[in-house]
Amino acid sequence: MRSLDHVVMPFGALGEAQSWFSSLGFTLAPEARHPFGTANACVFFRDGLFIEPLARVDEAACAAADRDGNLFVRRDAALRADPAFGFSALALRSKDALADRDSLGLEGLTEEATLDFGRTLTLPDGSEGKIAFRLAFVKDFGPRTPSLFLCEPRHSFTPDRSRLTVHENGATGLAGLEFATTDIEAAEAYLRAVFAAEGHETEDGSVRFDLDNGFVDLVEVGGADLPALSLNAAFVAVSDPTAARALLDGKGIDFEVEGDSLAVPCPNGAGRVQFIGAAGS
Template identity: 55%
Template sequence: MTMRAIDHLVLSFDDLVTARERLGALRFTVAPDAVHPFGTGNACVFLADGVYLEPLAVVDAAAQAEALAAGNFFVARDAAFRAEQDLPGFSGLAFRSADALGDRDALTAQDLGEPATVDFSRTFRQSDGAGATLSFRLAFARLLPGFVASLFFCEARHSVAPDRSALARHANGAKGLLRIVLVGTVDEETRRLLETITGSALTSDGSGGATLASANVVLEFLTPSLAQARYGAAAVDDRLRLAGMVLAVTDLDQARAALAPDGVTERDGRIVATLGSASTPFIAFEERPS
């Protein structure tokens, strides 16, 4: 089975102003706000390795309500997360797809997928001021009671290749995504879904945790005690949830100098920054030679 790559993480915020303020304080270059046709919008953080973080908020309540009434899966899942979870929080994980319909059908055949898809286009403003239209198709895995996140495929259906090189340069030195940290219990149904989507097997890391490799990023599964020891992250309940992301920097001193001390700690040779009032969600920085 071919291993699947991570495309991006969705981080739901109350509003994009808060998202921009918090991520800007961590010295990320934040892209201009972009608006979806169904009432949500984002202010993305792009990384040089091609993965990106999508801070998401409702920017047009009327359009969001219309999308909910029409059964838009992306909007419905974001709305459900907002209603049930504290914000900010990692609400979704997107996997790259060259054929979202085929991926949907493969998941549905194993009773792991949803029949609906979401197709949309939006304008992307490039660094030279020129506009480009970006089109996407999303297909969704089933929501599972033991996993507090939406998993979906993201197929880019445009031929233009936006120049994001300027947006991928960050004062904190972040270059790429090393790991996604998940905390909680991995039940059998969740394990089957994750292994099916990534195309790899969950394996013990020898310390009480486990890992699952995608084509470009490692998913790190931790018990609450391990999450607390490694990242200072606390579990909310027994359900599995996306707790944080670990980014590579070439110089940890550069990251340390760039980051304000508020909400930032150091653990086992890494810098950990929380994004809200609680210990999750978090973004950690680890040094990796270039």
């Protein structure tokens, strides 16, 4: 069984992401640049998961990376202008990306190419440290579908992000995600292999995968021009849903009440960030 790591949201500019997430009561990390032309300003949670708003900040570097076969950049570019995607990628946690690649290869679900990169991280006390990652990519479910990949940290220290995990809205973690598909049987088989976990049907006809550190729901949708698979929602656990609602009301944020949760539409494409009560709240 695999574990969630983070979800990627493409934005035209990081300033747009920073303004939107801040308006919802999230704390964001400072801008951090990748060596291949993209940059992020992440929303970190106490449970170790995070949301990665992503922007292209150096088009020449992005173009060069694409020519070199960088699948992270190439896949991001393919979905970036598609209004169907507020979320473009899901990263799963890995202790050994090459072993995970080989395991998925037995299912015919892996790309041969991997990506190794690193950068300098500025720590809260002003000191600097080096962080590095290796990514291994899952074969896409089909054209115009979100990217799934395995993310292996390759640095020897754990950055102290405790200050960044305190959020005005009371967010404590990324509780789960929702995928939507036009072919639930094929998508369930695909995700079962990727997650190395069995899904189970729920009362509303959706399929839920219970992973080590969160859930993934799969719902079936129909309609013209819909992608075969899309990542539709990120469920954020908050310590006090009533206080979170008061915050959104006070800031004039549009949201919909869905049962006991609050759904805020993404500003960058189709999808929603959905506030739900944390376990025990």
